[in-house]
Amino acid sequence: MVDGGRWRAVPGKGIVVPGGRADEARWREALMRVGPQARLGGVTALEVDGMRGFTEPWIHIWVPKGLEKQRVPGVRLHETRRWTAADAAGSGVPRSNRAVSTVQAALWSVTLRQAMLCLVMPIQQRIVPAEQVAGELDRITRHRFRAPLQAVLRDIRLGVESLNELDFAVECRRRGLPEPHRQVVRRLSHGRAVLDVLWEDYAVVVEVNGAGHHALDIAMRDEVRITDLQAQGNAVIPVSVLTLRCHPDALFDALANLLRSRGWPG
Numbered sequence: 001m002v003d004g005g006r007w008r009a010v011p012g013k014g015i016v017v018p019g020g021r022a023d024e025a026r027w028r029e030a031l032m033r034v035g036p037q038a039r040l041g042g043v044t045a046l047e048v049d050g051m052r053g054f055t056e057p058w059i060h061i062w063v064p065k066g067l068e069k070q071r072v073p074g075v076r077l078h079e080t081r082r083w084t085a086a087d088a089a090g091s092g093v094p095r096s097n098r099a100v101s102t103v104q105a106a107l108w109s110v111t112l113r114q115a116m117l118c119l120v121m122p123i124q125q126r127i128v129p130a131e132q133v134a135g136e137l138d139r140i141t142r143h144r145f146r147a148p149l150q151a152v153l154r155d156i157r158l159g160v161e162s163l164n165e166l167d168f169a170v171e172c173r174r175r176g177l178p179e180p181h182r183q184v185v186r187r188l189s190h191g192r193a194v195l196d197v198l199w200e201d202y203a204v205v206v207e208v209n210g211a212g213h214h215a216l217d218i219a220m221r222d223e224v225r226i227t228d229l230q231a232q233g234n235a236v237i238p239v240s241v242l243t244l245r246c247h248p249d250a251l252f253d254a255l256a257n258l259l260r261s262r263g264w265p266g
Contacts, residue, residue: 040095
């Protein structure tokens with residue numbers, strides 16, 4: 001089977017028999033090469049559990065501090081005293097459980113923005129509940145991202161479900177605008193709608209639109225929803241991610257003026 005290319009031999013370690021997923025043999029081979037008690041962690045473990053949309057060239061593996069191990073090309077190795085066998089998933093490819101994987105992915109990120117993304121995506125994709133992630137993050141006593149990640153998680157638990165909405169909430173707070181409600185459910189003429197950002201006292205709605213909103217079917221649905229909301233007396237502002245990224249000062253100045261025109265004292 002090895003000579004025929006169907007199985008892979010890991011010299012001095014054993015044989016890797018491909019499983020149902022294309023990447024599983026690669027993950028298992030990396031674990032075998034690193035050594036005993038090696039487990040997938042961070043974004044790699046989350047990928048095993050179904051997370052989509054995050055591109056990572058490295059396989060992330062963690063081992064207990066001081067354990068004998070080997071360096072393997074293509075593997076980002078993390079030695080740790082934070083996590084033990086009790087933090088592993090119960091079955092399948094050896095890896096962290098989902099809440100631990102989420103926290104690992106955030107802590108192992110290169111930038112704070114990447115860490116925020118790693119915290120948001122598993123929760124947004126319903127891979128792990130925010131409450132479980134909060135419990136794991138509380139275990140972290142020292143890390144350069146600890147305080148901002150705890151603030152981000154508080155926002156997520158208040159209803160933020162995408163990084164764009166999270167950025168928006170942070171910018172509102174930083175600029176002294178009133179705290180908006182997020183992910184508010186409203187009944188419209190064509191059914192249920194979830195509003196990204198709502199200042200209920202001033203009847204101002206902001207819809208943060210990613211790239212997917214340019215698709216024709218979504219754009220038509222958005223137009224109907226905006227019309228319905230305006231018929232209820234709301235000022236509805238669709239904001240593209242590009243505007244939020246490239247012209248935030250002008251955008252938030254205009255929003256402040258709009259809120260003042262609708263009764264906010266400023």
